[in-house]
Structures are given as C-alpha cells and as structure tokens.
Amino acid sequence: MEKIILTGDRPTGRLHIGHYVGSLKRRVELQNSGEFDRIFVMIADAQALTDNFEDPEKVRQNIIEVALDYLSIGLDPDKVSMFIQSQIAELHELTVYYMNLVTVSRLQRNPTVKSEIQLRNFEASIPVGFFCYPISQASDITAFKATTVPVGEDQEPMLEQAREIVHKFNTIYGDTLVMPEIMLPENKSCLRLPGTDGKAKMSKSLGNAIYLADDEKTVKQKVMSMYTDPLHIQVSDPGHIEGNTVFTYLDAFCKEDSFERFLPEYKDLTELKDHYKRGGLGDVKIKKFLFNVLNDELSPIRERRHSYEKDIAGVYDILKKGCMEAREKAAETLSDVKKAMKIDYFNDKDIVMEQQEKYN
Numbered sequence: 001m002e003k004i005i006l007t008g009d010r011p012t013g014r015l016h017i018g019h020y021v022g023s024l025k026r027r028v029e030l031q032n033s034g035e036f037d038r039i040f041v042m043i044a045d046a047q048a049l050t051d052n053f054e055d056p057e058k059v060r061q062n063i064i065e066v067a068l069d070y071l072s073i074g075l076d077p078d079k080v081s082m083f084i085q086s087q088i089a090e091l092h093e094l095t096v097y098y099m100n101l102v103t104v105s106r107l108q109r110n111p112t113v114k115s116e117i118q119l120r121n122f123e124a125s126i127p128v129g130f131f132c133y134p135i136s137q138a139s140d141i142t143a144f145k146a147t148t149v150p151v152g153e154d155q156e157p158m159l160e161q162a163r164e165i166v167h168k169f170n171t172i173y174g175d176t177l178v179m180p181e182i183m184l185p186e187n188k189s190c191l192r193l194p195g196t197d198g199k200a201k202m203s204k205s206l207g208n209a210i211y212l213a214d215d216e217k218t219v220k221q222k223v224m225s226m227y228t229d230p231l232h233i234q235v236s237d238p239g240h241i242e243g244n245t246v247f248t249y250l251d252a253f254c255k256e257d258s259f260e261r262f263l264p265e266y267k268d269l270t271e272l273k274d275h276y277k278r279g280g281l282g283d284v285k286i287k288k289f290l291f292n293v294l295n296d297e298l299s300p301i302r303e304r305r306h307s308y309e310k311d312i313a314g315v316y317d318i319l320k321k322g323c324m325e326a327r328e329k330a331a332e333t334l335s336d337v338k339k340a341m342k343i344d345y346f347n348d349k350d351i352v353m354e355q356q357e358k359y360n
Contacts, residue, residue, distance in 0.1 A: 001147065001178070002037040002038060002145070002147070003035065003036045003037050003147050003148065004036065004037060004038045004039070004040070004144055004145055004146050004147050004148070004178075005030060005036050005038070005039040005040065005146060005147075005148045005149070005150065006040045006042065006140060006141050006144050006146035006149055006180075007023065007027060007039075007040075007041055007042070007149065007150050007151075008040075008041055008042030008043060008044050008085075008140075009023075009042075009043065009044065009066055010044045010045075010047055010048040011043050011044070011045050011048055011059055011062035011063050011065070011066045012048050012052060012058065012059065012062060012204075013062060013065070013204040014062070014065045014066075014069060014204075014211045014212065014213050015065075015066060015069040015211070015212055016202055016204075016209040016210055016211045016212065017193065017202075017209075017210045017211075017212065017294070017298075018192070018193040018202040018209065019069075019212075020073065020212060021193055021252045021253070022152055022185060022192070022193065023150060023151075023152070023185070024069075024070075024073050025073065026150060026185065026186075027039075027041065027073075027075060027080075027150065028073055028074040028075060030150070031074075031075060031076060031079050031080055032079075036148070038081070038144075038329075039079065039080040039081070040080070040081045040083065040144045040146070040326055040329070041070060041075060041080050041081065041082045041083070041322075042083055042084075042085050042140060042326075043063055043066050043067065043082070043083070043084050043085060043319075044085045044140070045059050045060075045063060045084055045085050045086050046085045046086040046091075046092070046136070047085065047133055047136060047137070048062075049086075049129070050127060050129040050130040050133050051120055051122075051127070051130050053127065053129070063084060063319075064312065064315060064316075065213075067082065067315050067318070067319055068213070068305055068308055068309065068315065069212050069213065069305070070082055071304065071305070071308045071315065071318070072212060072213075072301045072302070072304040072305035072308065073212065073301055073304075074304070077318045077321065077322065080322075081321075081322040081325040081326050082318060082319060082322040083319065083322040083323040083325070083326035083327075084319055084323055085140065087323045087327070088143070088323065088326050088327050088330050089327075090143060090327065090330035090331055090333070090334040091136070091139050091140055091143055091330060092136075092139075093334060094139040094142065094143055094330075094333070094334060094337060095132070095135055095136045095138075095139040097337060097341065098135050098138055098139055098165050098169070099132065099135055101165050101168045101169060101172075102134075102135055102161070102164075102165060106161075106164075107131060107132065107134060107135075110134055110157050110158070110161055111157045112134070112154060112155065112157045112158050113131070113133075113134060113157075116130075117130075117131075134158050134161040134162070135161075135165070137158050137161075137162060138161060138162035138165040138166070141159075141162050141180050142162070142165075142166060142177045142178065142180070142333065143329070143330040143333045143334070144326070144329050144330065144333070145177075145178040145329070145333060146178065146180050147178060147180060147181060148180065148181055148183050149162075149180050149181070149182055149183065150183040150184075150185075151182060151183070151184070152184070152185060152192070153184060153185075154192075156182060156184075159180065159182045162180060163179060163180065165177075166178070166179050166180070167179070169337075169340075173337075173340040173341055174340050176336050176337060176340040177333075177337075193248065193249070193252060194245055194248055195208025195209060195245075196208045196209070196210065196222050196223075196225070196226045196227065196245060197226075197227050197245075198227030198243065198245050210222050210223075210294070212298065212301055212305070213302070213305060214298070215302070216295055216299075216302075219291065219294055219295060219298065220291050220295075223246075223287050223290055223291040223294065224284075224287050224288075224291070226245050226246055226249075226287060226290075227244075227245045228244050228245065228246050228283045228286075228287075229243075229244050229283075232276075232283060235279075235280060235281065235282040236279050236280055237279055238277060238278060238279040239276040239277055239279065239281065239283075240277070241273050241276065241277060246283070246286050246287055246290050247273060247276075247286075249290055249294070250269055250272075250286075250289075250290055250293065251269070253290075253293050253294060253297055254269050254293060255293075258292075258293050258296075259272075261292075261296075262289055262292040262293060262296075263289045263292075272286070272289075335347075
C-alpha cells in the first residue's frame, strides 16, 4: 500500500510563524524525506467558507497568499500536489454519502466542533456546513487514501471522527477506505506558539502574529515590542522564563549555531535562561538575539516569496496542475465507494441482466 500524506490550511489569512513551526516546516522535511509515495497539500477554501460565507472575497484573495507561503517555505510542486479544495467535486459527493454514517449527537460531542462553535459565537444559530465540517474533513482524508495526517493535538478529535467513518463504511460496504493515522508534532515547544502579546493564540484578528511575508523591519518592530516578564522591570531583577514569550520563541527557533553566530558570550539557551533567571540580563538584549534568530530563518523564505510574486500566473498554473492530480486520485476513490455501495449503475454489468430477469 502506498504511503500518502494529506495536509493543508484554511485560506483565511496569510500564514504566520506559528503555522511554520507547528506544521509547515515539518511538511518540507516530510517532502524531502523520501518516506512517502505522494503528498497532497490542500488549500481548504470550501471549509473556510463555512464560517466566511458572507465574505467569499476574503477567501478568494487569500488563496494566492497561502499558495505563495507554501512555495516560499520550500514546498516543491514537483514533489507535492498543491490544490484548491472547492475545485475537487468528488470531495463534496463523498461528503454527502458519509453524512449517512454520522449522527447529529456524535457531531455535537466532537470537542473540536464544540470549541470552534463557542469561538465563533455560533451557539444560537449554527450553519449546517460548519456543523458538518468533520464529515467534510473525513472526505478530504479518505479521497486521497491518506495513510498519514499531520495535525496538532487540537485536531485529534477530528481525525478520530474520520477513523470512525472509515470503520463504519468498511463494516457496511466492505473493505474500501484506507484507515488514516495521525502524526503529531515532535517538538513540544511547537504545539502552539503564543502571540507576541503573550496570549495563548497567535492570529490575525488579535494583531499578535509575525507573518512569513513580513519584511525585516516589521519583524524587528514586533519582536522588540514583544511581551516578556512584567516583573522584570530593572535589568538586575530576577526574570521568569515560564510564560515569557521571547523564551518560548527561542525554544522553537534556536539552532545549534545560533549562539556562536549571534550571541557568542553564551554557550547555549540553558545558560542564557539561567542568567535571566538570576538577574542581570535585560529584555532588550534577548529580544535583539531573538530578532537575529528569526530573521535568519525568515530571510530565505522572503527571497523565495519575492521570486514567485513576479509570476503570479505561474503560481496559478502550479495550483491548476495540483488540482488535476488531486481530482484524478479522488475520482478513483469515489469510483471505489460507489461500486462498494452498489450505486455505480452504468458501470455495473450485472445490473441490467438482474433487472431483466426480474421482469421475465
């Protein structure tokens, strides 16, 4: 059996460094590992429309932003199929069939759905499309026969829902769908990068994100205004590491040679933390160090983005090619599903004979 990955993002805004350390960087590593036969990367515009249905232009404009971010981090269109969800009609047909395998009460118990409903204030009036997006997600996963789905811990309930759908379908109709496995982040510091203001979530709406597309000046401004330790007023004051956003980012981005290149007076991050905790180390100094570390990571990403920005038509051609590849694979799965459900009426050679015999 082929080893296949499906992953992706909703096009509701530019991607930020939280996405980068949480999933994007890992995708490039997986792409280059040679361990997988195929990798599908989806821009989930249909899913984004479930809670942005009144503003489709927002989703439309962000398709190209997400595609540019994908290409700028190093995703290679010769190694992965980048596609737009809404352009794969087979996904939506599969969703309709899978709806019969899930109860309303089961969807209501999904922890991710419950938290997302609260986040968007949908308690009083939930759009059906939004309520059913775990089923749509199961369609996305199974359509490409994905064996591996890299997600964060907060998405585990969604994958479990997909696994339940696969199990129920195969139990009723025979062994047809591939059972997907979850792949969680390996770096615990990358599970959820906080915003620059210290809040738990980095997002566009909160204005606390550092974007992959930000220029050097913008990154520096955001880093230098970053939340640290409110009790660390004087340089001589002992500082706290826990909850200090600067050190959380350093945990995520520091490399083996970062200190040698940008702060040679310290051996490693442990030594820097120890100095901060006992006092005598100012926030400005560690912020400048973080800026250098971040800028070193983001510079090649910016350069690649600028290159692709010069040929937007070429980027759309990459997406079009990816859509053709994705649709071909999804069509194979849909054909298997319809055959298993015995609704492939015009491809079933026995059905005419069976029906004719009934009327003889």
